[in-house]
Amino acid sequence: MSEPLHFLAVLREDLEAARHRDPAARSMLEVGLAYPGVHAVWVYRLAHRMWRVPSLRLPARLVSQLARAATGIEIHPGARLGRRLFIDHGMGVVIGETAEVGDDVVLFHGSTLGGKTMRHGKRHPTLGDNVVVGAGAKILGPVWIGSGAQVGANAVVIHDVPAGAIAVGVPAQIRLRPAKAAFDVEIDDPAIYI
Numbered sequence: 001m002s003e004p005l006h007f008l009a010v011l012r013e014d015l016e017a018a019r020h021r022d023p024a025a026r027s028m029l030e031v032g033l034a035y036p037g038v039h040a041v042w043v044y045r046l047a048h049r050m051w052r053v054p055s056l057r058l059p060a061r062l063v064s065q066l067a068r069a070a071t072g073i074e075i076h077p078g079a080r081l082g083r084r085l086f087i088d089h090g091m092g093v094v095i096g097e098t099a100e101v102g103d104d105v106v107l108f109h110g111s112t113l114g115g116k117t118m119r120h121g122k123r124h125p126t127l128g129d130n131v132v133v134g135a136g137a138k139i140l141g142p143v144w145i146g147s148g149a150q151v152g153a154n155a156v157v158i159h160d161v162p163a164g165a166i167a168v169g170v171p172a173q174i175r176l177r178p179a180k181a182a183f184d185v186e187i188d189d190p191a192i193y194i
């Protein structure tokens with residue numbers, strides 16, 4: 001597949017991910033027009049491509065800031081986000097420059113993948129695949145969130161979370177019982193949509 005077609009396919013996957021995961025979504029058209037989380041991810045994918053060209057880093061930041069103004073979602077163009085990321089509701093989401101996010105991740109509004117210090121270098125979290133981050137949760141520092149983990153609403157995570165675990169509370173405590181993968185959860189599952 002050519003590069004432009006591959007890029008369009010990735011954008012389409014983002015759209016489909018939102019359509020499949022949000023029980024309130026009634027059509028692809030509605031999702032494409034009315035979902036700020038999808039718009040923010042789309043703009044990020046463009047800005048990240050620009051970011052990889054050193055002379056385009058300032059324009060990439062400006063594009064990113066336009067998306068922030070329009071959606072309330074701030075994604076640094078240097079962050080590395082996987083495929084089919086769904087940001088639900090979106091407002092107040094912050095994803096820092098050195099954050100890394102796997103495939104099929106869900107972030108709810110108010111969640112932060114942030115740094116604990118102002119030092120340069122890797123200072124933001126790394127999320128595996130199928131991670132769910134609840135509304136208002138803060139994941140701080142270069143911690144690792146294993147695949148299939150779930151971070152509860154309003155949790156503050158400052159240590160690694162094993163794959164499949166649940167992290168809840170402030171500071172977050174780890175519950176080592178099997179968590180449901182984002183893709184395996186029924187769309188009206190109360191564990192995801194409280």
Ligand SMILES: CC(C)(COP(=O)(O)OP(=O)(O)OC[C@H]1O[C@@H](n2cnc3c(N)ncnc32)[C@H](O)[C@@H]1OP(=O)(O)O)[C@@H](O)C(=O)NCCC(=O)NCCS
Binds near residue numbers: 108151152153191193
């Ligand atoms: C963390 C979460 C995924 C766990 O869901 P679950 O697998 O159904 O687990 P349970 O509800 O059985 O909770 C397990 C334990 O964690 C506690 N817990 C669950 N969510 C919590 C939270 N956000 N903060 C603090 N404790 C929490 C429960 O009280 C329970 O404790 P107990 O074992 O001592 O009784 C879920 O509660 C959650 O927070 N999801 C995020 C949803 C969200 O942000 N929705 C936004 C919609 S707009």
